[in-house]
Structures are given as C-alpha cells and as structure tokens.
Amino acid sequence: MTAPLRFHYDIDGENFTSAGEASVKVKKSLRQLGFPQEVIRRVAIAMYEGEINMVIHAEGGWAEVTVYPDRIEIVLCDRGPGIKDVELAMQAGYSTAPEQIRSLGFGAGMGLPNMKANSDTMVIDTKIGVGTTITMTVNVG
Amino acid sequence: MIGGIMTVTELLDKLPLRALCLPDPDRDVTGGYTGDLLSWVMGSAQPGQAWVTIMSNVNVVAVATLCDVSCVILAQGVTLEPEVLKTAESKLVNVLTSPLPAFELCLTVGELIR
Numbered sequence A: 001m002t003a004p005l006r007f008h009y010d011i012d013g014e015n016f017t018s019a020g021e022a023s024v025k026v027k028k029s030l031r032q033l034g035f036p037q038e039v040i041r042r043v044a045i046a047m048y049e050g051e052i053n054m055v056i057h058a059e060g061g062w063a064e065v066t067v068y069p070d071r072i073e074i075v076l077c078d079r080g081p082g083i084k085d086v087e088l089a090m091q092a093g094y095s096t097a098p099e100q101i102r103s104l105g106f107g108a109g110m111g112l113p114n115m116k117a118n119s120d121t122m123v124i125d126t127k128i129g130v131g132t133t134i135t136m137t138v139n140v141g
Numbered sequence B: 001m002i003g004g005i006m007t008v009t010e011l012l013d014k015l016p017l018r019a020l021c022l023p024d025p026d027r028d029v030t031g032g033y034t035g036d037l038l039s040w041v042m043g044s045a046q047p048g049q050a051w052v053t054i055m056s057n058v059n060v061v062a063v064a065t066l067c068d069v070s071c072v073i074l075a076q077g078v079t080l081e082p083e084v085l086k087t088a089e090s091k092l093v094n095v096l097t098s099p100l101p102a103f104e105l106c107l108t109v110g111e112l113i114r
Helices: A021-032 A037-057 A111-117 B008-014 B038-044 B059-067 B082-090 B102-113
Strands: A005-012 A060-067 A071-078 A121-127 A131-139 B018-021 B031-034 B049-053 B071-074 B095-097
Touching: A005 A021, A005 A037, A021 A037, A021 A060, A021 B059, A037 A060, A037 A071, A037 A111, A037 A131, A037 B038, A037 B059, A111 A121, A111 B038, B008 B095, B008 B102, B018 B082, B031 B102, B038 B059, B049 B059, B049 B102, B059 B071, B059 B082
Parallel strands: B031 B049, B049 B071, B071 B095
Antiparallel strands: A005 A060, A060 A071, A071 A131, A121 A131, B018 B095
C-alpha cells in the first residue's frame, strides 16, 4: 500500500500579501490529481480561511494537507494566543480582528463558520497561551 | 433577445467597463455576486459568477481564484496596483473596472445576463 500524499506549508505570519498561497497551491495540486470541482473548492476555501486566521491572530503557523482516496484532511497549527471562547468564535459575525484587518476585507466574523460549512468534520484543539490546532476533513464524493 | 449567458469579453463590449487584465477572456459569466467582505464572498460566490466589489488589495485575487469567479468587476473607478494585476494575470483572474457605483453596475450586468 502506498503512503497517502501529503503537502506541508509554512504560513508566514507577517504577510497578508502571500496569505492564501498555500490554499491556491493545494487547489492546483488537487485539480491535477483529478478531484471533483466542488471538493477542491471546499478544501481551498476552508484552508484559506484558516490561513487568514493564522496571519491575523497567531503570527503564522503551518498547514498540512493529506490526500486519502475518500477524503482530504487539513491540519492547521499555530502557536498563537489560543481561542478563549470557541463557541462564541464559531458564531457568524463574531470577530476579535483589529480594525486594520477589517479594512482589508477580513474580520467579518465568518472565518470559522466558513471553515465549518466547507468541511465535513472540524475539530478545534486550542489552549490559551499555547496555540490552536484545527483539523478538518472534506469527504470525496 | 435580452439576457443569457455571455462571455467576459461580450460583457466588456456591451457595458461601460474597461479591462485591467484579461487572461481568460472567453470565460462564461453565469451570474453575479457583490460584496466587499471576503469571507462573505467566499461563503456565497459561485464559480462562473461576476464578482462586483470595491475592495482592491491582493487578497481579492486570492478569493477570486478560490471561488473561481469568471471576473472581478471593480466599481466606482477602483483599480488595482500593477503588482496585484500581475498576480491576477498569472492566476488567470479577469479584472475589469467601471465608473458606475456597485448598485448600478449590478443592475446593468443583471439586465444583460438574466
């Protein structure tokens, strides 16, 4: 049995300009692998929101995407401040993003809800002062 | 007959629009979405739609790529920096601009493609 295909990306926390590069690369790779359009779209959007969150709140981190025959798994890991109230953070419209982030078009409080909506499972593992790891899966077919 | 699916080039010919970059001119415009908050756009815009916005930073290109919209139409004469346009070109994102405000722009686009 061959090992599942795995992609690793470092997310630069300084840089809003390069934010999204990892998701765009994943999108391209999944397209080359022949995955259905809708699966690719969900993976790319879920991952992009995660990337943006890491840039806004956690000074970056890393992302790992594993391709299984029946699902795509996305792990996003940061050493940021952690999420104080996950339930609140999951509410559409709730945001702790600073004002200058909003002027870039982010900080609408839709990041985590979008990640949830575009994945089939999502687990948030967060500790204050330690960091956050979010694991999402998107089913294929 | 008024309405129906048309390409980005056809839209460009028929409306007060100017192309800032047009790497994929034959793309069909299947509908539209308007909004400036990027997460809302990602949650709602569908592949093939024209995305009307006044947001003008590089993240617009990333969101347009991820959502696979047929074109970005910048309202009220908004343009993109040359660097950002270069990125759009390389990601095959069509970017147009119009002097019209977003509401009027949506009306005219809507009239054409409905």
